[in-house]
Amino acid sequence: MEISGLNQRRVVTGALVISVLATSVGHAADQAERQMALCPPSNSLLVLRLSALGPNRQATCDIAALQALPQRELVTSLPTGLGPPGAHRWQGVSLRLLAQRMGATPGHDLRLAALNDYAVTVPWSDLERYDPIVAHQRNGVPLSVREKGPLMLVYPFDAHPTLDTQQYLNRSIWHIQAITFK
Numbered sequence: 001m002e003i004s005g006l007n008q009r010r011v012v013t014g015a016l017v018i019s020v021l022a023t024s025v026g027h028a029a030d031q032a033e034r035q036m037a038l039c040p041p042s043n044s045l046l047v048l049r050l051s052a053l054g055p056n057r058q059a060t061c062d063i064a065a066l067q068a069l070p071q072r073e074l075v076t077s078l079p080t081g082l083g084p085p086g087a088h089r090w091q092g093v094s095l096r097l098l099a100q101r102m103g104a105t106p107g108h109d110l111r112l113a114a115l116n117d118y119a120v121t122v123p124w125s126d127l128e129r130y131d132p133i134v135a136h137q138r139n140g141v142p143l144s145v146r147e148k149g150p151l152m153l154v155y156p157f158d159a160h161p162t163l164d165t166q167q168y169l170n171r172s173i174w175h176i177q178a179i180t181f182k
């Protein structure tokens with residue numbers, strides 16, 4: 001697949017980090033197991049690190065690991081400026097699925113942070129209503145950093161007119177490096 005291409009392009013200099021900050025200290029071992037299973041070991045330069053507070057609740061994901069998870073596709077246009085005009089096919093991992101595999105349960109709000117320190121809170125209700133995806137491809141092509149990749153949160157704007165607000169434009173975070181829940 002395109003991993004070698006991604007590596008060649010060196011789209012990311014540092015590791016991307018997804019932090020899983022669960023307030024519950026119970027079932028830490030279960031969580032660690034889930035998270036390690038979520039992202040198997042990788043030698044890829046382009047990685048997405050899943051980490052939690054605590055030594056055992058960490059995992060490192062590369063794009064291949066994300067692609068090994070169930071994929072979800074959205075065909076939608078995005079608000080002006082967020083992406084190229086017109087409808088495109090976005091492929092990625094359902095944020096809801098990712099949250100569940102991280103051990104989050106309904107009611108948790110998710111915090112997504114970007115490489116540029118921009119961060120948003122995504123309420124669980126968004127996951128149920130809109131099922132946004134952490135997209136890594138557009139029309140089958142990996143998202144470059146220039147195109148707001150390698151990971152960007154994509155809401156199904158076309159299917160839900162209620163998303164056409166400044167709030168959801170703001171929530172459309174790109175350059176995602178960390179996902180936290182509490």
Ligand SMILES: Nc1nc2c(c(=O)[nH]1)N[C@H]1C(S)=C(S)[C@@H](COP(=O)(O)O)O[C@H]1N2
Pocket residue numbers: 081082114115116118169170171172173174175176
């Ligand atoms: N990583 C990241 N994502 C972000 C932002 C940002 O600064 N960094 N800005 C948000 C805001 S405020 C808006 S309106 C939209 C569109 O930003 P753009 O017009 O600069 O592309 O992206 C959102 N996602």
Ligand SMILES: [Mo]
Pocket residue numbers: 169170
């Ligand atoms: Mo904005």
